[in-house]
Amino acid sequence: xxxxxxxxxxxxxxxxxxxxxxxxxxxxxxxxxxxxxxxxxxxxxxxxxxxxxxxxxxxxxxxxxxxxxxxxxxxxxxxxxxxxxxxxxxxxxxxxxxxxxxxxxxxxxxxxxxxxxxxxxxxxxxxxxxxxxxxxxxxxxxxxxxxxxxxxxxxxxxxxxxxxxxxxxxxxxxxxxxxxxxxxxxxxxxxxxxxxxxxxxxxxxxxxxxxxxxxxxxxxxxxx
Amino acid sequence: xxxxxxxxxxxxxxxxxxxxxxxxxxxxxxxxxxxxxxxxxxxxxxxxxxxxxxxxxxxxxxxxxxxxxxxxxxxxxxxxxxxxxxxxxxxxxxxxxxxxxxxxxxx
Numbered sequence: 001x002x003x004x005x006x007x008x009x010x011x012x013x014x015x016x017x018x019x020x021x022x023x024x025x026x027x028x029x030x031x032x033x034x035x036x037x038x039x040x041x042x043x044x045x046x047x048x049x050x051x052x053x054x055x056x057x058x059x060x061x062x063x064x065x066x067x068x069x070x071x072x073x074x075x076x077x078x079x080x081x082x083x084x085x086x087x088x089x090x091x092x093x094x095x096x097x098x099x100x101x102x103x104x105x106x107x108x109x110x111x112x113x114x115x116x117x118x119x120x121x122x123x124x125x126x127x128x129x130x131x132x133x134x135x136x137x138x139x140x141x142x143x144x145x146x147x148x149x150x151x152x153x154x155x156x157x158x159x160x161x162x163x164x165x166x167x168x169x170x171x172x173x174x175x176x177x178x179x180x181x182x183x184x185x186x187x188x189x190x191x192x193x194x195x196x197x198x199x200x201x202x203x204x205x206x207x208x209x210x211x212x213x214x215x216x217x218x219x220x221x222x223x224x
Numbered sequence: 225x226x227x228x229x230x231x232x233x234x235x236x237x238x239x240x241x242x243x244x245x246x247x248x249x250x251x252x253x254x255x256x257x258x259x260x261x262x263x264x265x266x267x268x269x270x271x272x273x274x275x276x277x278x279x280x281x282x283x284x285x286x287x288x289x290x291x292x293x294x295x296x297x298x299x300x301x302x303x304x305x306x307x308x309x310x311x312x313x314x315x316x317x318x319x320x321x322x323x324x325x326x327x328x329x330x331x
Contacts, residue, residue: 015315040230047234050241057237065229067236074240080274081241085248087267089256093249106245108275115268160323166279166294167301167315167322173272174305182269189273202281209277213270214263221262 002127008119009131013139016109019165020139022158023051028147034058038148045144049137050107053077080206083213084111095126102126105133107140109165116172188216289330297322 024045031041040061044054053074060070084106092099110133119128176182196209225233252260283291301318308314 011312014312018315018319040234044234044237047238048241053237053241057233060237061225061230061233063225065225065233067232070233071236071240074237075243078241078244080271080278081244082247083267083271083274085245086260087264087271089248089252089264090261099249103245103249104242112272112275116272157327160293160326161319163294163297163322164315164319166276167297167318169272169275169279170298170301170318171305171311171314173269173276174302175311176269176272179269182266185266185269186273189270190277191273192270193274193277197277197281205281206278209274213267213274217263217266217270218259221259221266 005119005123005127006131008123009128009135012113012117013132013135015164015168015171016113016136017139019109019162019168020136021143022161022164024140024143025147025151025154025158026162027051027054028144028149029151030055030058030147032148032151034062036061038145041148042141042145045141048074049105049140050074050078051140076207080108080210081106081111083210084108084115087111087115091125092129095129098126098130102129102133105137107136109168110136112169112172116175184220185217188213188220192216293322293325293330296325 027045028038028041031044032038041054044057048054048057056073056077057070060066060073085103088102088106088111092102095102113132113136114129119125173186177186192212193205193209196205196212200208256264280291280294283294285291297318300321301314304317305311305314
């Protein structure tokens with residue numbers, strides 16, 4: 001938890017800050033405009049910490065009490081996190097007790113940064129990963145609170161600013177692409193995901209895409 | 225819903241998402257089998273591709289503006305990144321262009 005790790009982690013998280021600011025802000029504002037007290041969006045961001053499920057749950061929280069379907073919806077929508085755990089399995093486990101802080105904070109954006117960037121020499125991986133995770137978490141919760149409390153006063157058009165997250169994933173994809181051994185995997189990811197959108201539709205693409213990616217990557221392994 | 229019911233719903237949502245984050249670590253407590261280590265090495269790049277497509281899944285390519293703002297902005301991100309190799313510059317340039325396109329050009 002030293003300062004050099006924070007200094008290394010902060011620049012890596014600036015794109016996430018931009019994207020989270022827009023989305024977290026929009027989420028806080030949306031919840032308050034639906035009649036919820038600002039406590040609820042902030043609590044959701046603190047406890048759930050997952051963009052897509054939080055937006056989906058806006059209507060859920062306003063309807064009849066149904067915790068079991070809510071649990072399964074959250075499980076399905078976030079199934080892609082399983083890939084992040086599989087990818088970071090050995091690295092996070094090697095951090096010892098710190099894994100208990102790293103694992104619950106493993107979002108799309110945190111995963112993309114920790115899996116595609118390296119801390120500079122002299123900075124421990126685990127300190128770097130922890131700062132990236134904590135910074136991203138604080139951006140999300142902070143942006144939600146600002147949106148919930150002051151959203152109605154903002155006069156700046158942020159339309160399209162959430163593209164920062166798409167751009168982040170594109171850049172980190174390109175960083176991975178530099179390593180020749182990764183290219184088969186990269187083509188597989190884009191191809192299977194695009195096929196899943198075409199066949200199963202935008203709303204149901206995640207799980208079919210994951211199954212196809214696993215099938216192709218496991219098939220590709222045998223071939224070697 | 226009462227406040228208590230809302231609180232329970234929040235906890236149910238948190239439980240669902242946390243299960244997806246913890247599951248691999250619970251499934252492979254000891255030394256993971258070779259196939260899992262292999263997946264750990266190859267999945268990040270495939271997953272980044274999946275996330276790019278995931279971000280674009282709502283874009284209507286058949287209706288105007290045919291995904292032009294997204295594709296132009298991604299092309300600029302890639303070109304900037306090839307040219308300067310600076311992560312922040314690539315993302316800022318692409319995002320600024322995208323904002324200009326959706327707010328002014330294709331509004």
